[in-house]
Amino acid sequence: MLAKRIIPCLDVKDGRVVKGVNFVNLRDAGDPVELAEIYDREGADELVFLDISASVEGRATMVDVVRRTAGEITIPFTVGGGISAVEDMKRLLRAGADKIGINTAAIRNPDLISDGSRVFGAQCIVVAIDAKYNAEWGEWEIFTHGGRNPTGIRAVAWAQEAERRGAGELLLTSMDADGTKDGFDNALTRAVSDSVGIPVIASGGAGNASHFADAFSQGHADAALAASIFHYKEVTIREVKDALRSQGVNVR
Amino acid sequence: MIAIVDYGMGNLHSVSKAVERLGREASVTSSREEILAADGVILPGVGAFGDAMRNLRETGLDAVVRESAAAGQPLLGICLGMQLLFAESEEHGTHEGLGLLPGRVVRFRGDYKVPHMGWNELLFEQPSHPLFEGLAPGHVYFVHSYHALPERREDLLATADYHQPVTAIVGRDNVSGMQFHPEKSGELGVALLRRFVELAEGGKA
Numbered sequence: 249m250l251a252k253r254i255i256p257c258l259d260v261k262d263g264r265v266v267k268g269v270n271f272v273n274l275r276d277a278g279d280p281v282e283l284a285e286i287y288d289r290e291g292a293d294e295l296v297f298l299d300i301s302a303s304v305e306g307r308a309t310m311v312d313v314v315r316r317t318a319g320e321i322t323i324p325f326t327v328g329g330g331i332s333a334v335e336d337m338k339r340l341l342r343a344g345a346d347k348i349g350i351n352t353a354a355i356r357n358p359d360l361i362s363d364g365s366r367v368f369g370a371q372c373i374v375v376a377i378d379a380k381y382n383a384e385w386g387e388w389e390i391f392t393h394g395g396r397n398p399t400g401i402r403a404v405a406w407a408q409e410a411e412r413r414g415a416g417e418l419l420l421t422s423m424d425a426d427g428t429k430d431g432f433d434n435a436l437t438r439a440v441s442d443s444v445g446i447p448v449i450a451s452g453g454a455g456n457a458s459h460f461a462d463a464f465s466q467g468h469a470d471a472a473l474a475a476s477i478f479h480y481k482e483v484t485i486r487e488v489k490d491a492l493r494s495q496g497v498n499v500r
Numbered sequence: 501m502i503a504i505v506d507y508g509m510g511n512l513h514s515v516s517k518a519v520e521r522l523g524r525e526a527s528v529t530s531s532r533e534e535i536l537a538a539d540g541v542i543l544p545g546v547g548a549f550g551d552a553m554r555n556l557r558e559t560g561l562d563a564v565v566r567e568s569a570a571a572g573q574p575l576l577g578i579c580l581g582m583q584l585l586f587a588e589s590e591e592h593g594t595h596e597g598l599g600l601l602p603g604r605v606v607r608f609r610g611d612y613k614v615p616h617m618g619w620n621e622l623l624f625e626q627p628s629h630p631l632f633e634g635l636a637p638g639h640v641y642f643v644h645s646y647h648a649l650p651e652r653r654e655d656l657l658a659t660a661d662y663h664q665p666v667t668a669i670v671g672r673d674n675v676s677g678m679q680f681h682p683e684k685s686g687e688l689g690v691a692l693l694r695r696f697v698e699l700a701e702g703g704k705a
Contacts, residue, residue: 249661251619251639288686293619319517324641324684344513346643346684369547371615371643416615416643447617470613500619500639500686 251500252464252492253293253471254485255449256478258283260329261300263309281316287478288321290485293500295321296349296419296473299329307336311343318344326374328419332356334363341368349419351376352392355399355406358413365414373417374449375410379403379436380423388436395423403436404443411444418448419473425453429477432459437467449473457483457491464497501525502697503538505565507555510546511683515578518683522694532564540700541568545580549591549605549646552580553598562598569600574674574700582670582677583648591646600675602651612663615645620660620680622668622688629657631671631695640668640685640692648679 259266264278276282284295297317299310307330314327327340328349337348348368354360354375364373378395379388388403407418420440422433432450441448447470450463454474463469477483489499502519504512506528519526519542527534535541543565545552556562569575577585586597589605597605608614619639624632642660648667650656657676658669669692670677676696682689 249621250616250642251621253618315513318511318514319521322518322684322686322690324643324681341511342513344511344517346511346514367547370645371617372546417617445613446615447613470618 249498251293251498252469253449254291254460254488254499255294255296255471255473256287256292256485257296257298257451257473257475259298259300259475260310260313262303262306263313266300280313281320284317284321284325287485288323291489291500292323292485293471294323295325297325297327297329298349299327301330311339314340314343314345326419328374328376332360334360334367337364337368337372341372347372347374347417349374349376351378354410355390355392355401358409361410361413361415365416370414370416373415374419375415375417376419376421377403377407377410377440378421378423381436388439391423395426404439407440407444411446415446417446418444419451420448421451422453426451428453429455431455432463432467432469432472434462434467437463437469441468441470447471457488460488461492461495461497464492501527501538502540502542502700503535504528504542504544505535505561506530507552507559507561509552509555510544510580512544514683515542515544518690518693519697521690522697524697530559530561532560535564536568536571536573538573540574540576540697541565543575543577543581543584545578545584547580549580549583549589549597550593550595552584553595556584556598565598566600569675572674574696575600575676576696577677578683579644579679579681582679583646585670585675585677586648586650589646601655601670601672601677603649603655605646605648607646608662610663615643616647616662616666617643620662620666622658622660623665624658626657629671630699631657631669631676631692633695635688635691635695638688640680640682640689642666642668642680644679648677
């Protein structure tokens with residue numbers, strides 16, 4: 249039986265991890281490669297690097313981070329942030345990334361999903377969706393630019409279009425839940441997960457181990473992602489997995 | 501030395517680093533001489549079956565891989581590389597494969613998520629196979645929308661359960677394949693890759 253996946257996310261700027269990571273005995277707390285190795289050892293099922301560099305030089309540094317990471321870890325990893333062309337995807341995949349996450353650029357130019365999927369295969373293309381509840385609609389709206397700009401596009405409809413265009417997976421972040429530590433937005437996750445035939449990663453709102461179980465049982469997620477609670481050691485990946493196992497969730 | 505066949509498809513860097521981490525020399529190559537001189541050959545692959553076969557044909561590497569297999573060189577296909585070992589695939593039309601193993605590759609069909617993506621547990625169908633020596637079954641990382649149906653039951657070395665038994669490891673004589681990514685599959689993946697390399701080097705354990 250396929251295991252539910254637990255995925256830590258690292259924000260990387262100019263080749264350095266930002267939002268400090270609270271591990272003891274780190275040689276270099278800002279080195280994404282060292283942190284990736286630690287999460288690999290701790291039992292993470294995959295990793296996500298979100299490149300938040302604002303400059304071309306910063307993004308070029310990411311290629312080097314990807315190459316070094318691919319040489320050191322034994323789990324798959326996704327790179328997202330600032331990728332707007334098939335050429336960008338190619339560079340990162342050749343450097344050793346397993347999947348590419350696209351968000352704003354895919355909304356602006358949905359052909360990017362189709363083109364990437366055709367050239368590299370659906371399994372490489374992760375469409376990231378930032379969604380927020382729109383009370384007027386009674387459903388969720390997607391936002392671009394890290395959640396700043398509303399689009400007028402419905403999240404479920406966009407998820408279905410992304411699938412139709414060849415996305416292999418969706419990384420779904422609830423802007424309502426993100427940062428609250430009150431748990432994932434399981435209503436959103438379920439609405440999207442039940443309306444597509446590709447895996448969905450729930451993101452935003454993880455505060456403790458039981459929130460992950462809820463994302464799987466109530467949200468119908470295939471995987472769940474978190475950042476700060478892992479980085480600050482509020483809960484370890486092993487603890488999350490032990491809790492899931494005790495509740496009968498199949499984990500690695 | 502382990503030759504990793506470079507035909508313009510797939511994540512060659514990760515496979516090559518994984519072999520190097522085992523303390524072995526890996527060469528990413530499209531040279532016939534280098535491939536045929538290697539202790540073992542890895543055929544990687546990510547992407548579409550038809551594109552991969554076209555690239556193999558255009559580079560003449562399809563003939564080299566067949567020549568290598570016929571010469572008895574240990575050959576390991578990974579992911580799409582495993583699927584290419586079979587006779588044909590129905591991915592985007594019908595495409596002829598390398599035909600080193602009888603069987604075909606079909607799409608997952610049913611009311612469940614496709615791709616089959618993530619960590620699934622291996623079931624050793626032939627636990628006494630030398631590839632599994634000293635190993636216990638565990639989780640490995642899969643990502644694929646098509647799966648292989650070997651014609652001969654005895655070619656099936658391991659499966660995983662995803663709404664049906666899914667071909668995970670195949671092997672016959674010197675030709676073998678893994679549907680999952682051993683280079684992305686934690687300790688068990690590393691161990692399986694190590695067994696392949698050891699067997700390729702002549703059974704030195």
